[in-house]
Amino acid sequence: MADRDSLVGPDSSGHGGLESRSLILHLAGVRKSYNLGTPIETEILHGIDLTLARGEFAALIGPSGSGKSTLLHILGLLERPTGGSLEVAGQDIATLDDARLTELRGRTLGFIFQFHHLLPGFSAIENVMMPTLIDRGRVDAEMRARALWLLDRVGLKDAADKRPSALSGGMQQRVAIARSLAMNPPLILADEPTGNLDTHTADDIFALMRDFNKDEGTAFLIVTHDPRLAGRCDRRIEMLDGYAHPAEQLFVLATNN
Amino acid sequence: MRFELILALRYLREGQAQTALILAGTTVGVAVIIFITAIVNGLQSSLAARTLSTQSHITVKNPDDAPTPVLDRSRLQVSAHIEPRVQRLRSIDQWEPILRSLPGEPHVTAVSPMVTGAGFASRGAANKSIAIIGIDPALYTGIVDVPAHLVSGQFRVAPGEAVIGMELARDLGAAVGDRIQVVSTEGRTDVFRVTGTFDLGVRDLNRRWVIVPLRTGQTLLDLPGGVTNIDLKVDDIFLAEDVAQTIAARTGLLAESWMAVNTQLLTAFKNQTMTTRTVRLFLILIVALGIASVLVVSVVQKQREIGILRAMGASARRIMMVFLIQGGIVGAAGAVFGSGVAAGMVWLASKALRQEDGSPLLETDVNLGIYLGTALISIVVGILAAAAPARRAARMDPVEAIRYG
Ligand SMILES: Nc1ncnc2c1ncn2[C@@H]1O[C@H](COP(=O)(O)OP(=O)(O)O)[C@@H](O)[C@H]1O
Ligand SMILES: [Mg+2]
Numbered sequence: 001m002a003d004r005d006s007l008v009g010p011d012s013s014g015h016g017g018l019e020s021r022s023l024i025l026h027l028a029g030v031r032k033s034y035n036l037g038t039p040i041e042t043e044i045l046h047g048i049d050l051t052l053a054r055g056e057f058a059a060l061i062g063p064s065g066s067g068k069s070t071l072l073h074i075l076g077l078l079e080r081p082t083g084g085s086l087e088v089a090g091q092d093i094a095t096l097d098d099a100r101l102t103e104l105r106g107r108t109l110g111f112i113f114q115f116h117h118l119l120p121g122f123s124a125i126e127n128v129m130m131p132t133l134i135d136r137g138r139v140d141a142e143m144r145a146r147a148l149w150l151l152d153r154v155g156l157k158d159a160a161d162k163r164p165s166a167l168s169g170g171m172q173q174r175v176a177i178a179r180s181l182a183m184n185p186p187l188i189l190a191d192e193p194t195g196n197l198d199t200h201t202a203d204d205i206f207a208l209m210r211d212f213n214k215d216e217g218t219a220f221l222i223v224t225h226d227p228r229l230a231g232r233c234d235r236r237i238e239m240l241d242g243y244a245h246p247a248e249q250l251f252v253l254a255t256n257n
Numbered sequence: 258m259r260f261e262l263i264l265a266l267r268y269l270r271e272g273q274a275q276t277a278l279i280l281a282g283t284t285v286g287v288a289v290i291i292f293i294t295a296i297v298n299g300l301q302s303s304l305a306a307r308t309l310s311t312q313s314h315i316t317v318k319n320p321d322d323a324p325t326p327v328l329d330r331s332r333l334q335v336s337a338h339i340e341p342r343v344q345r346l347r348s349i350d351q352w353e354p355i356l357r358s359l360p361g362e363p364h365v366t367a368v369s370p371m372v373t374g375a376g377f378a379s380r381g382a383a384n385k386s387i388a389i390i391g392i393d394p395a396l397y398t399g400i401v402d403v404p405a406h407l408v409s410g411q412f413r414v415a416p417g418e419a420v421i422g423m424e425l426a427r428d429l430g431a432a433v434g435d436r437i438q439v440v441s442t443e444g445r446t447d448v449f450r451v452t453g454t455f456d457l458g459v460r461d462l463n464r465r466w467v468i469v470p471l472r473t474g475q476t477l478l479d480l481p482g483g484v485t486n487i488d489l490k491v492d493d494i495f496l497a498e499d500v501a502q503t504i505a506a507r508t509g510l511l512a513e514s515w516m517a518v519n520t521q522l523l524t525a526f527k528n529q530t531m532t533t534r535t536v537r538l539f540l541i542l543i544v545a546l547g548i549a550s551v552l553v554v555s556v557v558q559k560q561r562e563i564g565i566l567r568a569m570g571a572s573a574r575r576i577m578m579v580f581l582i583q584g585g586i587v588g589a590a591g592a593v594f595g596s597g598v599a600a601g602m603v604w605l606a607s608k609a610l611r612q613e614d615g616s617p618l619l620e621t622d623v624n625l626g627i628y629l630g631t632a633l634i635s636i637v638v639g640i641l642a643a644a645a646p647a648r649r650a651a652r653m654d655p656v657e658a659i660r661y662g
Pocket of ligand 1: 034035042044062063064065066067068069070071
């Protein structure tokens with residue numbers, strides 16, 4: 001809460017024991033270059049300093065090509081940064097090998113993508129159980145109960161056994177939200193989750209994420225182009241040419257929602 | 258059920274048509290491999306059995322006397338003329354202890370001493386060149402089942418009795434109960450009452466063999482107490498040559514296996530086996546290529562899904578397992594179905610379908626080992642064929658799959 005609006009600069013020292021435990025993300029000078037060491041080397045992220053507290057609900061905005069997705073993939077531990085340091089849930093990822101990284105990703109992070117990305121061969125409930133199945137290696141009744149509860153929360157209890165192809169785009173995105181919450185991760189990264197939905201559906205999806213944030217204390221970092229939705233987040237971070245800036249530092253009042 | 262197995266099964270089920278295709282291919286491959294192995298084995302065993310029903314598996318005898326260089330003593334150099342020493346019948350030295358030791362050799366199941374040499378048989382005006390075969394009937398039956406090949410009379414060779422080849426009996430005009438006179442090349446004569454005639458299926462034996470008691474044979478051939486060969490039977494006919502070599506090395510005698518004697522048959526067997534192997538190799542290659550290509554397509558199609566699974570915490574190794582398991586399942590299922598089809602074909606060929614004379618359409622020889630061995634090959638080939646697609650799946654960059662998938 002103390003860090004809610006902070007954008008930790010390079011000179012900032014405030015991440016002592018207690019405080020760093022309340023941070024879900026801590027980036028210092030994170031860089032990302034592609035084709036490192038070749039003539040076509042391009043640096044996409046030029047040194048990002050950023051912290052995100054547990055339970056925070058933040059928007060990541062910025063023009064197309066500014067590196068939002070790239071940053072999200074790095075935060076999602078799908079790619080390693082080429083410079084700087086990154087702590088996820090208090091763990092310095094530079095100290096983790098690929099296997100530990102995969103494990104940390106599975107337990108700490110949930111993903112929601114623009115193109116919902118459900119597994120087409122599995123029913124809605126199977127999709128929701130998949131992260132837990134990957135983590136535990138097998139299915140049990142408790143997993144199924146949680147998946148059903150999640151589907152109920154996103155209003156799709158009756159569609160549990162339907163394949164994704166039998167669901168509308170909005171419904172698929174709701175399943176994806178339920179799936180991202182299967183392991184009850186402290187942080188969910190969403191890359192334009194409402195990007196290809198109509199305004200009405202987009203509002204629904206956004207409200208759902210907000211609900212989970214309030215009820216479960218799940219932190220969200222949401223990439224969006226929609227200023228309306230960004231305005232309803234607690235905090236906006238703007239990506240511009242590979243740097244992150246705090247957008248106008250306003251606390252969103254409850255009445256704004 | 259484990260994550261990897263659940264996914265593997267689901268992916269196989271999803272790719273219905275392709276899965277059915279590679280499953281059918283594997284099934285046919287396994288069935289054909291088992292069936293041709295059964296047929297070739299059946300053919301070889303029946304040919305070998307037919308050949309060996311009238312032959313010992315191994316015959317131990319004195320080494321042929323080596324040709325000796327003829328020395329021209331006056332000039333103290335080897336003259337160009339080399340001639341083999343005249344063959345004279347000799348007994349195996351110390352044959353009794355050797356005979357007693359042979360059953361102790363691995364794989365040896367029966368032994369029988371024999372004294373054999375040439376002679377003439379006559380009855381009335383008829384006079385025929387013969388082979389005198391002196392044996393102990395009880396022991397010799399363990400080598401060649403003469404009683405099973407009798408045409409008339411019985412297999413009884415008490416002193417003064419002989420069992421002779423069917424054609425010889427006809428040539429001499431002798432029937433069971435008649436007497437024939439035998440003169441050996443050693444110049445000794447004896448008279449025998451014919452107690453039986455046999456058909457061993459080999460013309461030369463039917464026309465020349467006169468089986469007499471061992472002791473009588475020894476007397477006729479002027480080898481009192483001696484034997485010229487010891488016949489052996491082994492439990493695995495295709496090990497005969499190995500056993501023969503062991504015995505030869507230990508005793509210093511010549512040990513000839515049926516394999517060394519019937520070289521043409523053996524060459525034919527080897528060629529058949531080679532052909533079967535080649536066919537098998539190609540079948541395995543085709544099946545492996547089929548499995549691999551279907552899985553490669555599946556990996557490419559699932560690029561995006563794999564990226565999502567990775568994002569949800571599945572490691573590259575587990576993704577690899579998902580595809581290896583698919584290969585293994587196809588191999589295993591193909592092994593089960595293929596074994597079933599092969600068993601059906603073997604049953605049809607050897608039991609259900611008969612030639613006009615009532616004998617099976619095809620001789621087949623197949624055992625559990627061949628089924629299990631082929632099943633194992635099928636599973637291993639399935640997994641190996643999946644290795645390249647699986648590695649490809651594991652190497653897939655999840656970010657790329659999510660970004661552009
Ligand atoms: N693998 C890559 N190699 C080279 N350039 C890349 C790669 N991935 C992304 N980029 C570039 O990085 C920049 C940022 O992309 P991205 O993070 O997708 O931006 P955004 O999500 O903000 O639109 C783009 O110019 C893109 O072309
Ligand atoms: Mg993007």
